[in-house]
Every structure is written in C-alpha cells, then in structure tokens.
Amino acid sequence: MTSLTLPPTGLRFENIDKRYGGLFALRRVSLEISPGECVVLTGRNGSGKTTLLRVAARIVRPTAGKLSFPGASTETDANGRPGYVAHTTMVYDELTAEENLVLFARLQNVPEPAARSEELLREVGLYDRRSSPVRTFSRGMRQRIAIARALIHRPSVLLFDEPATGLDPLGISWLAKSLGEVHRAGCTVVMSLHGESEISALATRAVRLDGGSVVADTNSGASLHSILAFGGG
Amino acid sequence: MSLLSNTATLLGKELRTEFRSRELLTTTVVFILVVLILFSFAISPTTEESREFGPGLLWLAILFAASLMLQPCFLREQANDTLSSLRLAVSDPFAIFLAKLIANTFFLLLTETLMLPFFAAFYNIPVLPQVHYLLLVLFLGSLGVSIVGTALSAISAQARMRELLLPLLLLPLLTPVLVVSATVSVSLLDREPVVQWKGVGFLAIFDFIFLTALWLFGEYLLEE
Numbered sequence: 001m002t003s004l005t006l007p008p009t010g011l012r013f014e015n016i017d018k019r020y021g022g023l024f025a026l027r028r029v030s031l032e033i034s035p036g037e038c039v040v041l042t043g044r045n046g047s048g049k050t051t052l053l054r055v056a057a058r059i060v061r062p063t064a065g066k067l068s069f070p071g072a073s074t075e076t077d078a079n080g081r082p083g084y085v086a087h088t089t090m091v092y093d094e095l096t097a098e099e100n101l102v103l104f105a106r107l108q109n110v111p112e113p114a115a116r117s118e119e120l121l122r123e124v125g126l127y128d129r130r131s132s133p134v135r136t137f138s139r140g141m142r143q144r145i146a147i148a149r150a151l152i153h154r155p156s157v158l159l160f161d162e163p164a165t166g167l168d169p170l171g172i173s174w175l176a177k178s179l180g181e182v183h184r185a186g187c188t189v190v191m192s193l194h195g196e197s198e199i200s201a202l203a204t205r206a207v208r209l210d211g212g213s214v215v216a217d218t219n220s221g222a223s224l225h226s227i228l229a230f231g232g233g
Numbered sequence: 234m235s236l237l238s239n240t241a242t243l244l245g246k247e248l249r250t251e252f253r254s255r256e257l258l259t260t261t262v263v264f265i266l267v268v269l270i271l272f273s274f275a276i277s278p279t280t281e282e283s284r285e286f287g288p289g290l291l292w293l294a295i296l297f298a299a300s301l302m303l304q305p306c307f308l309r310e311q312a313n314d315t316l317s318s319l320r321l322a323v324s325d326p327f328a329i330f331l332a333k334l335i336a337n338t339f340f341l342l343l344t345e346t347l348m349l350p351f352f353a354a355f356y357n358i359p360v361l362p363q364v365h366y367l368l369l370v371l372f373l374g375s376l377g378v379s380i381v382g383t384a385l386s387a388i389s390a391q392a393r394m395r396e397l398l399l400p401l402l403l404l405p406l407l408t409p410v411l412v413v414s415a416t417v418s419v420s421l422l423d424r425e426p427v428v429q430w431k432g433v434g435f436l437a438i439f440d441f442i443f444l445t446a447l448w449l450f451g452e453y454l455l456e457e
Contacts, residue, residue, distance in 0.1 A: 054317075057317075057321060058320075058321070059317045059320060059321065060456075061456055081321060081322075082321070084317075084318075084321055086314055086317065088312075088313045088314040089313050090313055090314050090315055090317060090318035091313060091315065091318065092246070092250065092313070092315055093312070093313060094250050094253060094254060095246070095249070095250065099249075103242065103246055104318065104322050106238075106242045107239055107242055107243070107319070107322035107323055108322050109235065109238075149318065153322075
C-alpha cells in the first residue's frame with residue numbers, strides 16, 4: 001500500500017503527562033517504540049489511548065514530558081509526520097474523495113498529488129466514487145477515505161485509533177492486509193483496539209493503559225494474547 | 234515557500250467550499266441589504282444626514298455581517314476534526330489562519346462591493362467620485378475585522394457558549410477600527426471630500442500589529 005522512502009522511525013514517550021484541568025488523561029507515560037514495531041494499545045474507555053495517540057500525532061501538546069521520533073529525518077519533512085486515523089474522518093464532507101486527497105497531498109508537498117490520490121483511491125476501493133462528495137459516503141467508505149488520507153504522504157509512523165470502526169468483515173480483512181503490507185515495508189504502527197481481530201494479529205507488542213498510565217507492556221506470545229483478548233476489561 | 238504554497242492550497246479549498254455552498258455569502262449579502270433598507274426607511278434621512286450618518290450605518294451593517302460570517306470559520310472545522318488534519322499536514326500553522334483571513338476579507342469585500350450601489354441609491358450619496366479611496370478604506374477596515382475575527386473565531390470555536398462568545402469578544406476589539414473606518418468614510422463621502430490619511434495609516438498599522446500578533450501566537454490558538 002505504501003513504500004517507505006525514509007529510514008524507519010520510532011517513537012519515544014518520556015514521562016508524558018496530559019492534564020485537562022484537574023483531570024489526568026495521561027500520567028507519567030514512558031514508552032520506547034522501536035522502528036518497525038506494530039504496537040496495539042488496549043484499555044477501557046477513558047484509559048488514555050486516544051490522548052496518547054493524539055500526543056504522538058502532535059495534535060495535543062503534553063502538559064509535561066517529552067515526545068521524540070528517533071530516526072526521523074526532520075520535523076519539516078512530510079514523511080516524518082505521522083499518519084493519523086482518528087474516530088472522525090478528518091476530511092471535508094463537502095469535498096469529493098479525490099479533492100480531499102489532493103488537498104492533503106498538496107499540503108504535504110507529495111510529488112504528483114493527483115497520481116498519488118488516484119493510486120490510493122484504487123487501493124481503498126473508492127476509485128469509482130472519487131467524484132462523489134464524502135458526505136454521501138457510508139460509514140465504512142468514510143473510514144476508507146480516512147485511512148487513505150493518513151497514508152497520502154507515505155508516513156514512516158502510522159497512528160490508528162480504533163481503525164476497524166465502521167468497517168464490515170471484508171473491510172476489516174482489507175485493512176488487516178493493508179496494514180500488514182505497510183508494516184512489512186518498515187512502517188512503525190501504533191493502534192488502539194478493543195479485543196482480538198484480524199488486525200490485532202499483526203501486533204508485535206501490546207500495551208495496556210489504565211487511568212492514563214501504562215499497566216502492562218509485553219511482546220511475548222502468551223502475555224500479548226492475554227492483553228489483546230482482555231485488554232478492554 | 235511552504236507557507237505560501239500551503240496558504241494558496243488552503244485558500245483554494247476555502248473558496249471552493251464557499252462558492253459550492255454559497256452559505257456565507259448569501260447570508261451576509263441579504264443581511265447587509267436588509268439592515269441598509271431598514272435604516273433607510275426608518276430614518277428617511279436627507280442627503281446631508283445621509284452623508285453624516287450613512288457611513289456609520291454601513292460599517293455597523295458590515296460588523297454584524299462579519300460576525301455572522303466569521304462564526305462558522307473555525308466551527309465547521311470541528312465537525313470532522315479537520316482542523317487536526319490540517320495541523321498535521323501544514324508545516325506552519327499560520328498558513329491555516331492566513332488562508333482563512335484572506336478568504337474572509339475577500340468575502341467581506343465582495344459583499345461590500347455588491348452593496349455599494351444599493352447604499353448609494355438608498356442613501357442618495359454619490360460614491361463613484363471617491364470610489365477608489367472608499368475601496369481602500371473598505372479593504373483596510375475589512376482586513377482588520379477579518380484578522381481579529383479569524384483569531385477570535387479560533388478561540389470561540391473551542392469554547393462553550395461559542396455562538397455568544399465571538400460577538401462579545403469581537404465588538405470591543407474592533408471598536409477602534411470601526412470608529413476610524415466610519416470617520417474616514419464620512420470625510421470621503423462629504424460634499425467636499427477629504428482623504429484622512431492619518432485614519433488610513435491607523436487602519437494599516439492596526440492590521441499590521443494584529444497580523445504580526447497572529448503570526449507569533451496563532452499556533453497556541455489552535456491547540457486543544
């Protein structure tokens with residue numbers, strides 16, 4: 001789905017705190033994610049998964065602590081910026097699928113934005129609907145365009161917040177296959193998931209959050225399976 | 234360079250989405266037209282009174298229309314969290330502000346230019362002889378309104394009571410621009426027109442100061 005043109009990039013969270021008023025969304029989170037890892041974040045609702053991903057995407061500034069991307073080229077290099085899929089599509093409903101992708105490709109100085117968006121539209125199965133406004137899309141189609149937007153600049157780090165939301169079983173299989181390709185190409189993937197699925201099978205490491213803190217972190221077979229299976233509970 | 238190219242790309246998006254829906258332009262054009270007609274019929278001013286009070290009413294109508302136009306500026310980025318995707322994509326967040334404030338200034342100027350003939354007709358004021366100076370004042374005044382309004386729209390979009398907050402913050406900050414714009418416009422539309430260059434200079438300096446402040450601190454307004 002994407003070819004990596006840069007050396008793989010990792011993620012380093014050092015004592016990250018994020019506070020909203022008096023409420024700690026993240027509390028002294030320290031994680032070192034090596035380049036090329038596929039990490040699944042699990043935990044109950046409100047455990048801090050989304051906040052951690054938004055901090056990693058640099059959408060949210062941490063209250064304390066430091067975030068860095070070991071191996072990243074430069075901050076201004078588009079490929080060095082993470083690709084992020086959130087709960088919402090993060091694209092414009094009033095624009096067509098093609099216009100959205102070309103817009104984000106141009107903003108990130110992707111060479112030949114039209115060709116790259118066409119390539120991705122074919123890959124996510126929306127090429128026939130490229131001229132339709134996103135507001136006419138079903139939930140699953142919206143998720144596909146959201147994933148295409150995140151991949152448009154061939155990022156070396158991918159952050160997915162519950163990426164299977166709204167996808168049918170075929171869509172989930174497609175996503176698992178695509179993520180597998182991206183991961184094999186050397187991309188670092190961090191995603192939040194609830195329970196085991198085809199997508200969680202890609203995980204090389206699982207991290208469980210509770211109350212904004214890391215309570216379990218493993219990359220060994222049985223423990224990984226246990227966290228993935230019961231992570232939300 | 235990336236600031237300019239990002240701004241141009243985002244400006245294209247702003248113009249495309251507006252001209253496709255025409256929501257803001259229709260609302261503001263109708264609003265200004267209604268205000269001007271209402272005042273014209275309610276006061277029935279003589280030509281002299283029109284020259285004295287007309288420009289003030291015009292700027293009042295522009296202010297109300299601008300607050301209507303500026304409200305959705307950042308609010309509509311919230312529906313799908315597109316502001317986050319823009320922040321992830323652009324290398325300089327100032328490009329987001331720059332594109333929005335250029336688009337807002339353009340929409341305001343377009344509305345004002347469309348309204349000038351109606352203003353001249355309803356208030357019986359010949360605007361053509363001084364139209365180039367009048368357009369300069371409208372440009373500088375509208376730019377000031379857009380700079381401050383775009384910044385405050387970013388703040389109010391993330392707050393509770395957001396619909397009330399923008400006009401509340403906007404009115405006090407824009408008072409100097411509106412007073413000076415109205416005063417310069419009155420002088421321009423006088424029987425013996427005079428260009429108040431001090432006023433024009435004030436508007437240019439106001440725009441420069443607020444644009445610089447937005448460039449320096451704008452990034453913090455976009456944070457969650």
